Amino acid sequence: MSKGKTDDVTGTETTGHSWDGIEELNTPLPRWWLWTLYLCIIWGIIYTIAYPAWPMVSGATKGVLGWSTRANVAAEITAHESKNADLATALLATDMDVLPASADLNRYAVARGGAVFRANCSQCHGSGAAGAKGYPNLLDDEWLWGGAMADIEYTVRHGIRNEQDADARYSQMPAFGELLEKDEITAVVEHVVSLSNAEFDATLAEAGATVFADNCSACHGETGLGDRAQGAPNLADAIWLYGGDRNALTETVKNARFGVMPAWGPRLTEADVRAVSAYVHSLGGGE
């Protein structure tokens, strides 16, 4: 601070800095501004004591008010769950097969199941449940392991081809690349193509029919209609999990497929398993 050099025009003290004759005035801050600043500082200190604020080595100070976003969310979830407690109890008590008959309970189950689906299932099956290559579309009417409420519930609870659950649905297609000759594979692929009424080479397909009967019909059935008990897909319809063109089919025959779904029984609550089953059942393919 210099010793009170003042500006001629305003009479205000200057800082002594001058640029091309323009002097910098040392106008004091308005009193209200200063008080606001001091109040903000005091408020800030009180705030950091009351609420979580100061970062420490592991986590931050908790604050004397004990406020926490996680606790708030948990409390809200609990509050909502307690509002629906009656419905949740009813869901556990109701036989899944008759669930769609009780409108209110079904609406609750489908809404809850939708939330469970979006959090746990949509990563593979898609948020709209339309699936993707290797992940079945749950909106259509083809089911590898059955589309009745009980079938869906079993699949959700135990999963498919996983190692955690002994009751998981299980089947395995051999990799025919090591078992069949190359031309046999070409022929059987042509036969499979012929099953779904696409354009095909008749002589090749006929040759493939023998290969099919010898190697594939045990699981997929003589006419290729599949077998749900073994999770063997229907080869005569319009739906292909891994693609229905000759290249994709050849790859499937050669190397086989082994789609895995985790068992959700241990991961979800009983009510959630039931709810998500009801949801999947309500998407359009439920039997």
Place this chain on the structure above:
Amino acid sequence: MTDQTTPPSLYAAREPIFPRRVTGFFRRFKWAILIVTLGIYYITPWIRWDRGPSLPDQAVLVDLASRRFYFFWIEIWPHEFYFVAGLLIMAGLGLFLFTSALGRVWCGYTCPQTVWTDLFILVERWIEGDRNARVRLHKASWNLRKWRLRLTKWAVWLAISVATGGAWVFYFTDAPTLAVDLVRLTAHPAAYITIAILTATTFIFGGFLREQVCIYMCPWPRIQAAMMDPDTITVAYRDWRGEPRGKSNNRRRSKAEAIQIEADAQAAGPGEARYPGTPYRQAAKPAAPVIQPVAETGDCIDCMACVNVCPMGIDIRNGQQMECITCALCIDACDDVMDKIGKPRGLIDYLALSDETAERAGEPVKPLWRHILRPRTILYTVVWLLIGLGLVYALFIRSEIELTVSPVRNPTYVTLSDGTIRNIYDVRLRNKSGEARDFRLKLTSDEILRIELEGTEDLTLSIPADTTVLQRVYVTARPEDPAAKSAATDLRLWVEDTSAQTRASKATTFNGQGN
């Protein structure tokens, strides 16, 4: 050192205002408006209206919890919010219309700030006395009497404020139930908080801030000024008649003289020989004779009556001011004085500034209707009416059943095992009637399409009273049908009330493999 100019302070301390009691036409008119508007405000929530067993029986109810607005026989659902928007636009246009025709009549007569301030000043006058007594009390030191009067006044104000805040919450839930809950202290905290906030604002705005609200807080004075023009009828002072003002007692006529002038005027008959400066209010007084002002001084005797009664604390004789809410109390005060000194009324009057030149010259002024009927006001009226008629029309064509269709586009379509293409639609079916109805769903399209409902074999659903039901609807096209192969096919979903024979429809599209 050159001159040291101190910048003007940006803060002006409030000058307390002590409006004097006034009587007259406008004061009576304002009391009437006060009684009617406050009456509507306090009584409306208590009016009952029978809507049947499943709906509330309060005539005017904003039911936030179940998202309905009830107004007598009208029930508005959230998706019909355009009614509220339309009413707000009409309110805005109405304000434009009145402002361009009659100036700030909204501010002067019906604004809640004006109405409640009027009521508070009335209370103030009952307890503390009229203007002079209040000025004395204001200046007096805080002795026992002053404390007693002030505390009484504040207590009454507070009671009015609590009633005001209390009435507000009744619009949002069943009034009798809430009234009991409020007294038992079992009502929802939101009710108490709302009452507390509105009590505080009423108490502070009506009791202490008063004209400060209009001058510094309200944007309307600024906006309304832009909507007025020289043809607008507004409260103004005829300075050409009043000036130069003076207090000279010799200008007062004796009572006998005044009676004589009045008698002459009666004899001259109405319309004849009217004082040129009072074109609008013939009915207020028998027509006065032509009196040319005596040489030096005008009619204004500078009695300050107009200033003393002004709730805004301004002097209307200074011309148009942003502070003036055109409450017209100065007209009453001045007319009263003019009657006493035997001058014609209307020194302060409702008049259009565009008439000034004609009035100064003593020529006839434009008739009132030509001030009111101008292209601008006609345009406002026409637009206002169009919106109003549109809303009334919309109100009458609303059907009791409705549907909204949101096509599920994730995925755009589903291929079924036989190659059939299926589209999914989330359809919301709305039954606005007071009883359960059977709704049948149908579709129409130029192409072959089929409709199915999730969870049920047939196409009829029972929808409970006053509810919306979400139904998943499937539309399918067989692989050989054109709709399955083309990109998009137009279709229309219909919902039909099987008993009432009413129906509604929504157009949507069907996506095929060409998509």
